[in-house]
Amino acid sequence: MSINFSKIMFTYKIEPDGNEFHAWIPELPGCHTHGRTVKEAMQNLKDAMQIYLEVELEENITVQILEFADETKGTY
Numbered sequence: 901m902s903i904n905f906s907k908i909m910f911t912y913k914i915e916p917d918g919n920e921f922h923a924w925i926p927e928l929p930g931c932h933t934h935g936r937t938v939k940e941a942m943q944n945l946k947d948a949m950q951i952y953l954e955v956e957l958e959e960n961i962t963v964q965i966l967e968f969a970d971e972t973k974g975t976y
Contacts, residue, residue, distance in 0.1 A: 910927050910928065910949065911925065912925050912945055913925075914941050914942065914945075919936075920934045921934060921935050921936075921938050921940075922934050922941070923935065923941040923944065924945070925949060928949065931949060
C-alpha cells in the first residue's frame with residue numbers, strides 16, 4: 901500500500917546522541933530513528949514516519965473490519 905502523507909504536518913526533533921543523531925516525532929509514539937548525520941537522521945525519520953503511518957492505517961482498517969464483522973454475527 902502506498903499513501904501520500906506529504907501534506908500532513910508533524911513536529912520532529914533531532915538531537916545528538918553519542919556519535920550519531922537521534923530523531924523522533926513526538927505525535928507518533930514509538931516513531932524514533934537515528935543517523936550518522938542530521939541529514940541521514942532526517943531521511944531515516946521520513947522513512948520511519950511513512951512506515952509508521954502505513955502500519956497504523958492498515959491495523960486500524962483491519963480492526964474496524966473485524967469489529968464490523970463481529971456486529972453482524974448473531975440471530976435475527
